[in-house]
Structures are given as C-alpha cells and as structure tokens.
Amino acid sequence: MARFVLRRLVTMALSLWLIITVTFVIMHSVPGGPFSSEKKAPPAVLQNLNARYHLDDPHWKQYLDYLGGLAAGDLGPSFKYDRTVNEIISQCFPVSALLGAVTVLFSLAVGLSLGVVAAWRPNCWPDYAALGLSTIGFSVPSFILSGLLMYLFAFRLNWLPPAMWGGWQHLVMPVLALSALPTAFIARLMRSSLLEVLRQDYIRTARAKGLSPAGILFNHALKNSLLPVVTYLGPLVAGVFTGSFVVETIFAVPGLGRYFVTGVLNRDYTLILGLTIFYAFFLMLMNLLVDLVYLLLDPRIRLAGSGGDRDGLQKAQG
C-alpha cells in the first residue's frame, strides 16, 4: 500500500506541474491584464507597476520565479487585493469548508435515505416520489433555488436572516441550496447500486434464513452498495469545499468560491494560479482518499500492481 500511495503522490506532482504550466500559458494569452483599466495610466505609472510585480520580465522568467516561490510555499501577492494569495486562502477556505462539510453530511443523510427508500420497493410510489424529488434537485439551478429559499424563509416567513455569515441560522439556506444537486445524485446512485446488490444470491440466502429487512439492509446490503457513492464523494467534496461562486455571492458567505471567478475577471494572475493549484491538489487528494476507502469497504479489492488503478479495482471485484 505504501508503494501505491508513493506512486500516486508522484503522479499528483506531475499533474500539478502540467496544470500550472497550462494555466500559466492560457492566462497570459487572454487579452487584458491585472492593471488594464478604462482610464489609461501614463507610461511612468505602468512602468512602476510592471517593475513591482515583475510583469516586465519575459514570460519564461515569470514562470520560473513562480515555480521557485511555489517550492517555498509562497503563492505570491494578489495583484488586485492588498493581501497575499496564502492569506486569502487561509482566511476564506475554512468558511467554504464548513459550509461544504455540512452540505456533504446533509446530502449523504438525505440522499442515502431517499435511495434506500426508492430501491426497497422499486416501481412503487415511494420510488417514484424519491426519483421525482431527485430530478427536481438536479434540474433547478442553484441561483433559482437560493432566490426561492431567501424569498420564502427570509422575506415571507422572517424565520432566517437573508444573508451574511455567523451563526447556525446563516448556514441553513446556503446548505439547502448547495445540497440539492448532490442529494439528487447520491439518491440515484444509491438506488441503482442497491437494486443491483439486492438481486444477489447472498441476499436471497439471508432472506431465506429469516433475517429481518432492516438486518439485511444494514448488515449486508448497504456496505456493498456504497462504492459508487464513495466514488462520487471524492470530486463532490473537492468541489463543494472550495466554495460555490453563486451560493456564496447570493448569501454573502465570505468563502473562497467568489475568488475563482473574480480572479479571472480581474486577470489576477497569482490568485488564479494559486486557486487552481489549491483546487487541483485538493481534488487529487480526495481521489486518493477515495481509493483508500475502497479498501475498507470491499476486501475483494486489491490495489492494482501496474497503472490504471480504478480499472484494476473493478476487475478484481469480479
């Protein structure tokens, strides 16, 4: 297993390097820059700006300087904000992460329950209801859902504050808005996976032995049907923890999501690169953890000897 993890870390590093390079090239090919503005500044001012941020160096030198800083853990200053990229990430990530964690837990709780209910009596009304709910969940865009929630709970009923961040009341609406899509996905994944598992012979044996439905579910079926959900969980956690631009802007949550978009709009090169690296690293880490969790879930899975990890895992499942 140690060898597997080590090899994985090496591929992660290589991927990160590739991502940094591609992002760097694309960034500098797009028109505009961090200091373009409607009012043209005199040449002396532009000269000073470029000197301070090393924008007058040739691109390859800027690239190497950036990699050098990266090795020391320094993501550089933001070109737009009076903070370093490290500061922005360390101030905003915990907020997005908390919102993300609650969202994932909530989505799991509701999604798994819906999936189980749907699969237990397929093609009956609980199944249709659960499927219907999940279709709505991934069809309604998050900004519409956010608007509706705010209108209902903050404007009409006055139960919750419309926006900002602070206490548990500020978590409710963003979590509901963010978890619509993941809940829907998890419900569907759970349903199809559980249906598959419940057809297996050992389940029929368990029923024949007289095990109660709840017993079958919790002792045998659940663990074996969780694999697709776990697979989905990796990218989900990475995506949700790094913040959603739409939900965070609408509910004035001071998270990381908005900086992904404003960084690009502002051509804030260091912020764009820093956030891309952060997200890529986080995503790859989550995928690695997901692969390790497979081991816990299914003892038939062996870590593949050569490349193509996930294919290797599936083949071993037989």
Add this chain to the structure above:
Amino acid sequence: MKVRVILTLAVLAVFALAGCGGGGQTVDKPAQAKAPQLIRYNLCTEPETLDPAQATGQPEGTVLSNMFEGLVRYGPNNEIRPGIAREWSVSADGLIYTFKLREAKWSNGDPVTARDFVYSWLRLLDPKTASEYAYQLFYLKGAEEYNSGQGKSEEVAVRAKDELTLEVTLKAPAPQFLGLTAYPSLFPVNPRVDKESPDWAKSMDKYVVNGPFRPVKWDHNQRIDLVKNEKYWDAGSVRLERLEIYLVDNIDTGYNMYQAGQLDFQEEVPTQEMARLKGGNGVKIYPDASVYFYRFNVTKKPFNDPRVRRALAMSINRLELVDKVTQANQVPAYSFVPIGIPDETGRDFRQNAGNQFFKEDLAEAKRLLAEAGYPDGRGFPRVSILTNAHAGHQKVAQAVQQMWKQNLGVEVGVTVQEWQVYNDSQDKLNFEICRAGWGPDYLDPMTFIDLFVTNGGNNDTGWSNREYDALVAKANAAADPKVRMEAMRQAEKILISEMPVMPIYFYTNPNLVRDSVKGVIVPPFAISADFKQAYIE
C-alpha cells in the same frame, strides 16, 4: 440502526459546532424609537485595499473619505470647505499654493503636520510604491520625473515651510488642483506608523486616521465597522456614533437585507425595483456628473463621414430611453459635459452653455444619410455596437438598435464582450460603435474636454481636429478663468458638430435610503457617500 444513529448524531454535532464557532450575528433590529446613531451602509463590494496611496476605485475611496481628511473637504453643495487646511492662498501666476494647517490630531494622538503631507505625497509618487494613481500629483513640478525614476524626491515641489505651513509649486496653472486635495490619493498618512509597520493598511489594529470615523474591524467580504473618531478636529459636527459598512456583492441580496431591516443605505438599486420604488418609497435619486455615450470609430467606413455620425445621433429617442429602459430619471444629453460641473461664474457649465447643441430630427437625419450615400439605409455596411456584459448596457444597445432600424432602415448588431476584453477592443479601436461612460476626476469641464485631443490616451475614436487641440491647449495655458472656460465652450461646440461621440444621457445616482437616514452627502463624483454629517432621526 447503528449507522443511522451515528449519522444523525454527526449532523447534529456539526450544526451545534457551527453555532459555537460562528460570530453569533443574529438578525439585526431596525433603528428603534430612541434612534441609536448607527447607519448600516452596503458598499456592494470588498475593497481591494485601504491604503490611500494604492486605492483607485470608488468603493475604496468612499471608505477612505470617511476615515481620513485631506487639505480640503467637499461640503453638501459641492463647495470646497477647509479640511486640515484652515486657509490657503494662491500666487498671482496660479503656480504656488500655500496652505495653513489647523492644529489637528491623528486618532493615536500624534499631531497632523505639514511634514505628514510631504511624506504622504512623496510616498504616492515613489516609483517603489508603484501607485496606479501617482499621476494625480503630476501637476507638481518635479513629480513626473521622480515617478519615472528620472528625478529625486527632493526635487518634487512640495515642502513644509514649518510645522503647519505647506507650500506646493505647480508646473502650470491648474484650478482643479485645490479640489483634488480632497481626493483619497492625496490624503495624508501617519509617517511614524507607516515607518514602523509598513503593512498597517492591511489590518485595523494599527490603522491610524485623521478623519470623522476610525476603524474597529475589517471582516473580509462581510463588514467594516467604524466608530466616531473623538480626536477628529471637527468631532463636534459628527453625530453618528457607529457606521457599519457591509460588503455584500449581490445587489438583490442587499435589497432583501434592506427589506428585512438589516441595512439602511445601499448605493445600487436593483433595476427591476427601480420603477416601483422611485417615487420616494425608499429610493432617492442624486445627481451624478457623468455622461453615457457611444463612440464612433472614425477610422472605419462609414463613420469616417460626419454626416453618417450626425444622422445616427439625431435619430434615437432619448426621452423614451430614459423613461422606459433606464428608468432612473436620467437627463437626455445633447451636449457632452454633464450637469453638475461649475464654470467661471460659479453657475453650472450647462446652464451657461445650454444643452441643445443638436436636436433629434428624423427628417434631417434621413436627408444626411441619403447625402452620405445610404438613402433609407440601403447599402449601409454591417456594423455592430460593442458593449460589456452588463444587463443595463445590453438593454440600451438593443433599444438603440431597434430605433435605428425603425427610423433609418439601418441594421446594426450588438456585440457583448467581457469587461477586460471590451476595454482592450476599445483601446485598440477594434469596434465600429462602442458604448462608453465617463465620470469626472475633478469638478471642472477639462476632465471631459481633454479626452478627445489628438492621440489622447482616452480618445479611443481615432478623431483628430487641430482647432480642437488648439482650444484645449489655450485653456490649459490660460490663467484667466473666463478665457479658459470660453475656450472649452468653443471646443465642446466643435466636438458636437463633428460628433465622433454620440451623447445619450447624463447619469443620475439612485440610492436605496431609509427615511430615518439624514444628512448623508452623496457627491456627484469620486466617492459614493460621505457620512460626516449624517444622523438617524
């Protein structure tokens, strides 16, 4: 069963932890009968910086103007009032300004001295500071050379004759300079604090100010909390105890917070609510000295022909635009310099020069178009209106598109580009027609007139007229304000007669304001709100 129990407990635990970890901000109550002197204002964005030498935007300038004070300060009627400078005098040739400072204090007790201004202005000009707005001080002798790295700081013509006397020498007469000293880039900073902690502007615990309010906290993307600065020289005039500046980006969310009683004042009004709230139901419309216009690329056919430009300018219905599309009581523009800019008599430039340099005249427009070779729009090349991706601008462009089609038979497209790409296209003249807006840097017509000199950095039309250039040069060299203004009036007439730009309307500034909020100064330019004299009734 176990799994389910554990899952439920986990969810509950996280909710509980979130409650403990949070700042405990609950729904705020609206201003009560005993009227606590607190205003909650939405800035609508996170400030990029709170260092006066680095700030370039209006939101940053707004926060800074409530925390600092420059040599002068604008009063409620756009008049210049003494700030840190209690009186000043200008030499006969208009080059030497002498400011006598009052005995004011910083919020940490240090006295505000002339040396503080020298230090701060040199800091703005220092090439190492790399300030985007260093050019605001290029009026000073030796300033541009120092900023280009070709001169020394000692050669910049600003000096402290004594503790409370500041002497400034300009390169050429510039009547707008006095008003500029009210502008955030020219604010003083405390030299002692700046030398001890160069990063003082990043956190509020080392932040020292000399203005009406001092900062207590800056929660990024949430709020900046200000309280009354008791050491401010004019603290007696400040009635507000606390000013909470919210940083909520989404205007609709801000509106919801206003409805819920969490906000008292917001600079932007959601467009869909504008018509409903206009008649005094929470929206106050303030003047804005800015002009909304379309540029023509005069280097491309058919806009190299002034008859085509004039025809297009005369065939849209501006009243209908401001009534039905923009809906904030804007003023149709038939000239370029907006309302709100004073001239040499102290009255409004527009009052003396009028706002009728051309008329909307369909018959005349059709005649001009036919004369130029495109009768009834036949043979008109396919051109496009370039705009950035803002719903309001797109609506205006579509309305204009329709008006030209209906009135002249001329078909144009609408091209939408992302802000920076749009700026780049505008700069490189990669357009046929381009939407634009311009606000003043200072309250003087020159900030609009000098846009269109030959090869001007912000000309962006390709237009060049020697007579125009000569008039601008004449105005810049004139010490007599009457000669200066008259030259600018002549220049504007030339601009409109040739129409390289098509003025559409003069902006207004609608704000969401609760009735209990009084005394806020909303200037027509530079900053969004000055709360020095504000209070809650």
